[in-house]
Amino acid sequence: MELIEQYFPEITPDQREKFAALQELYKDWNSKINVVSRKDVDELYLRHVLHSLGIAKVQQFLPGAKILDVGTGGGFPGIPLAILFPETNFRLVDSIGKKIKVVNEVSEGLGLQNVVTTNSRVEEIDGNFDFIVSRAVAAMPTFVHWVKGKIAKESKHELKNGILYLKGGDLTEELQDYPKATIYNLSDYFKEDFYETKKVVHLPLKYKK
Numbered sequence: 001m002e003l004i005e006q007y008f009p010e011i012t013p014d015q016r017e018k019f020a021a022l023q024e025l026y027k028d029w030n031s032k033i034n035v036v037s038r039k040d041v042d043e044l045y046l047r048h049v050l051h052s053l054g055i056a057k058v059q060q061f062l063p064g065a066k067i068l069d070v071g072t073g074g075g076f077p078g079i080p081l082a083i084l085f086p087e088t089n090f091r092l093v094d095s096i097g098k099k100i101k102v103v104n105e106v107s108e109g110l111g112l113q114n115v116v117t118t119n120s121r122v123e124e125i126d127g128n129f130d131f132i133v134s135r136a137v138a139a140m141p142t143f144v145h146w147v148k149g150k151i152a153k154e155s156k157h158e159l160k161n162g163i164l165y166l167k168g169g170d171l172t173e174e175l176q177d178y179p180k181a182t183i184y185n186l187s188d189y190f191k192e193d194f195y196e197t198k199k200v201v202h203l204p205l206k207y208k209k
Ligand SMILES: C[S@@+](CC[C@H](N)C(=O)[O-])C[C@H]1O[C@@H](n2cnc3c(N)ncnc32)[C@H](O)[C@@H]1O
Pocket: 070, 071, 072, 073, 074, 075, 076, 077, 093, 094, 095, 096, 099, 120, 121, 122, 123, 134, 135, 136, 137
């Protein structure tokens, strides 16, 4: 929890309380429905919460903006981002019902008003989102294919509408067909070893009718 305060010192007491509540909520729900490995629950703030918030170091979401989290699993990166941006609307989608159940329980446990969840494949979701966020779901070509029709026409954000994807390792090959992609190294923001190779990829996508 100290990690979150260290890198996001501007959080309010309410946000602090919500971040602090995550560990118990995930411990509790994970013992009933396993969505996060045990080691990862012990290191929840380092491996999941702060990692999710890496997206916020690249782009601050505006009030009223619409964000889709594809393949959210147990709620990452969507839940930590929804705590950090309480006036931004988040839709968290996963094709596995039991994962969405955990996300619903955690979201309700925290009293988040800006999160809705959907249990379906993302291909079946309609909408126009300012950004599509994700972590560990699919390689970029597949991912782009899934989401390219779901982008809002205009956005007031600093970065262009599109994908913000948490990825690791050498992305040269995976991104060779995406010259407009920008890679942000999370090691520039977070000094823990865990972030040495972790990145946020921003890929602008055009609105398509
Ligand atoms: C490796 S997990 C990652 C979960 C979470 N994003 C995280 O980083 O902790 C991948 C998740 O994507 C979901 N998923 C895969 N393909 C999907 C699709 N087409 N639509 C919705 N969810 C999908 C899976 O059910 C799984 O929960």
